Amino acid sequence: GGARRNGGGSRCSMLPKNRRVRVQAYANTRAVSVRRSPAFTAKRFPSATPHARFGLVVGKAAARTAVARNRTRRRICAALAERFLDIAPADYLIIANASAVAMSVSRIAEELKKVL
Numbered sequence: 001g002g003a004r005r006n007g008g009g010s011r012c013s014m015l016p017k018n019r020r021v022r023v024q025a026y027a028n029t030r031a032v033s034v035r036r037s038p039a040f041t042a043k044r045f046p047s048a049t050p051h052a053r054f055g056l057v058v059g060k061a062a063a064r065t066a067v068a069r070n071r072t073r074r075r076i077c078a079a080l081a082e083r084f085l086d087i088a089p090a091d092y093l094i095i096a097n098a099s100a101v102a103m104s105v106s107r108i109a110e111e112l113k114k115v116l
Contacts, residue, residue, distance in 0.1 A: 014077035019084055021053040021091045031093070035115040039100040039108070042115035045091040052087040054080055058096040072101050079109035087116050 031043035047053060056076055058069040076094065094115075100108065 014074065014081055015054060015084070019051065019053055021055045023055040023057055023093060026055070026091070026093055037111050037114045039097055039103060039111045040115050041095040041097070043093040045093070047089060047091040049089060051089050052084055053091045054084070055091070055093045056096070057093065062096050062098045063101045068101055072096055075103070075105050075108050078105045079112055082109060092116065
């Protein structure tokens with residue numbers, strides 16, 4: 001296997017590198033808060049950075065094919081890129097559920113607004 005282009009874990013290449021966080025960094029850490037919507041679960045972790053950072057998880061339970069998972073991940077990144085300046089400084093882990101796969105970018109942005 002080859003190395004991942006963006007350092008692994010985050011896979012959110014549409015966001016600037018300083019706005020990404022590796023998912024593995026919070027694998028065994030308890031979240032400060034957890035908020036849920038039908039499409040997403042957002043876990044917030046404390047951060048020393050002066051801005052919000054994001055990690056994304058779109059698992060096989062949400063979408064069976066890699067194409068569908070990557071498409072969903074790109075849509076989430078696009079929705080976040082539009083409004084990451086409005087989000088409080090912290091590290092966020094966003095977990096997509098199966099209903100997020102069929103959503104448009106604008107609908108994803110509405111759902112993320114509820115959980116962030």
